[in-house]
Amino acid sequence: MSKKSRRIVGAVILGVIVGLVATACGGGSSSDGAEVKWAFSLPTSWDPVTSRTGNDINTISLAYASLTRLDAEGNVEPSLAESWKYNGDGTAVTFTLRDGLTFSDGTALDAQAVKAFFDRGKTQDDSFLRDQLAGVAEVSADSATDVTLHLTDADYQIPYLVAGRTGAIASPTAAADPQKLSVWPVGAGPFTITDFVAEDHAYFEKNPNYWDADNIHIDHFELSVAPDPATLVAGVQSGSIDFATLPALQSKEAEAAGLDVTVKPSLAANDVSINLNKAPFDNPKVVEAFRYAFDRQAFVDVITNGLGSTTSQPFPDGYLAFNPEIEKLWNYNPDKASRL
Template sequence: MPRRRSRPSVVLAALVAALALVLSACAGSGSTAAGGGSATLKWASSYFPTHWDPVVSGSGAQFRELALVYASLTRTDEKGNAVPDLAESWKYNSTGDEVTFHLRPELKFSDGTPVNAAAVKAAIERAKTQKNSALFGDLTSIKSVTTKGELDVVVQLTQTDYQIPLLLGQRVLQIASPKAAADPTTLDQKPVGAGPFIVTQLIPGTKAVLKRNPDYWDAKNIHIDKVELISAPDAATVVSGLQTGVYNFADITPSNATAAKAAGLDVFVQPGFNASNISLNVNKAPFNNPKVVDAVRYAVNRKEFVEKLGFGYGEATDQPFPKDYIAYDPQSADKYPYDPAKSKQLLAEAGYQPGKIKLTLVIPDAQPAAEIVQSQLAAVGITVDIKVDKNWATPFFAKELTLSLYGTTGRDSAVQTLTAHFGPDGPLNLSSPYQPAGFDTAIAKVRQTSPDSPEYASVLQAATRTGLASNALIFTYSSPNLLAKSKSISALPANPGHIDWTGVKVS
């Protein structure tokens, strides 16, 4: 046990600390950011980037870490609306199939290359054409990009699409220096952007050290001088690391949230678009029989997922959107309630006796959700064998699997979320090229409707309703992003799915 200090020594230590604070205040300019590196964010991340080239990294959870380095044309506010980032404004033509983004003047990347229209054009074209791009499927609405002067980027579209300002934000278009991106392999380990921080050291897969970027367009509102981004150890040790000051910020699991609160840490429940689902391939038996699909729908007890996996966080869901989000469709709520008796009846009508259907559930790693699915389907007479395959992504995205599980962090554009799940080329649609009837038409109508239109919500919800008719996905539960921080870090903006360091201070 640590040795106890006498009361006089405690008082003396307090006086010394107080004197140090006074001297520090006299020497500085009143801003933590001006104190020469005193404000350090020590972030333990479970999503430490595998790739630092945003084109290769894609729009998954790692975009939050890459947003330290890279800025985008737009970003989202607390309501999920597109707001200016590198682009200070944008304007559509009269037919909605062309949008011009006007960039902020006199910006530059951290290597000194100007942030201009040519750089943005190069970034979009690279995301569409680079061989190992994970983003090309997100940009199918973009036909071509031209420039007009130094600061205007003109994006020509294949169709009327008012979703583009939402699309070209942090998740999909983090813009790298074209000079650095000329060698994508080097960029992948030496990132160069125009974001709030600059990488000064990078140990692949382990640690990144970043310093404040004085040339960032909103540098006056970035009060953190240094970031130490560390690949988090196992979840059980993250809370103790936060307690001891090894870290002062970390993403945590629901099972660790109670321990984090008990340790006196702030637990930030960040709103998001996370949703987990059971993915079915309707091109393979037995899911080519709609009655079998419905039988699985009625066999799913969503509350069990929440009770066993949520630890007081999250909720049952049958949609990819949270209930308070504009794209959530109230008419589709609880369309397939838990009803194992009805599930058994449908299987019998489809000609399957108990035990007749035997399935292999392929997942990337051992996870309790798979055991819940196995148990719930066993209760209605479907046998499920769980197979863990670390290379699961290859057969999943090749649409070779019959049954799998998937969880997503959503997208800033609701249309992008819907097409990714239900579209014929959707990466999350295990049944490609299958899509529900009328889906293309419903999505086209959303694209043609401005988010400012009074009809936008109803048109968008109708598209969600059409997508949910898909036989390829059964949503189970949603959970927020949970972040634990020491009390030395001020409150974070509650932007859905994003970690925004604007205005955040480390005392």
């Protein structure tokens, strides 16, 4: 039996997102009536149940709100659910929804709707939420606003789990046609979709019925597929794009063009992979030696203009799953690599 290819654990993390914002761009203002044009990417599906990547939360959250959300420090706080409470042994958590919530299609967002969403996430054939919901044995709608997740084991991370796409509740009425929902989102988020062209763009208008609408100061939101990186700077300069994610190597070009460049930590991690089926990496000692011989910092400095940071795991510092003990493993040590 041949060995499977294996990745070197977290060889490099690109810990930056370089955003471009046009100076004095009217669309980028926070005043009511603003229009924003964001060049990024479209989700793999507009249905949170069939969305295939965690990165999709950046875009599906335009149309959907989750049961909870994370604040700027990564702490969980209320969203669709105004509160939650665990039972005594941590095997059940009851979320209490805000009164009067509705989806953009007019369907009531009540406990039954939340139960229907999680049930679909656990049972729909093409669901990508099954793994995340594996620890949920059953969901019950206890009242119009109370919904309980009954767990197979104690799990106090559920409020964090439902802050992302796992808790981005979709309309059960719209879910009756999953294929349509995958291309036309129906949620209770800050915006409602008005136009969608696959692999090109999605346009949104502010949702006046969003529970936190008072804090949304954008009336029109245009999401488009990011053009070739070589044209991004020109796109922002021309006003056709208000902001976008730019490869780190182009950050100096953007600054030279007089644009505002913001560098922020990212939860995205890149790695270097090896193939264990091919010599010399079919030798475990060679694999271990390579871990010490590979200069992660030099590599990340080259590909990110020195803006990135290194890691030995798939998670950046500050993320919930980050383990500082792992960072003590496999430091750059060419002498040790030679001895191995």
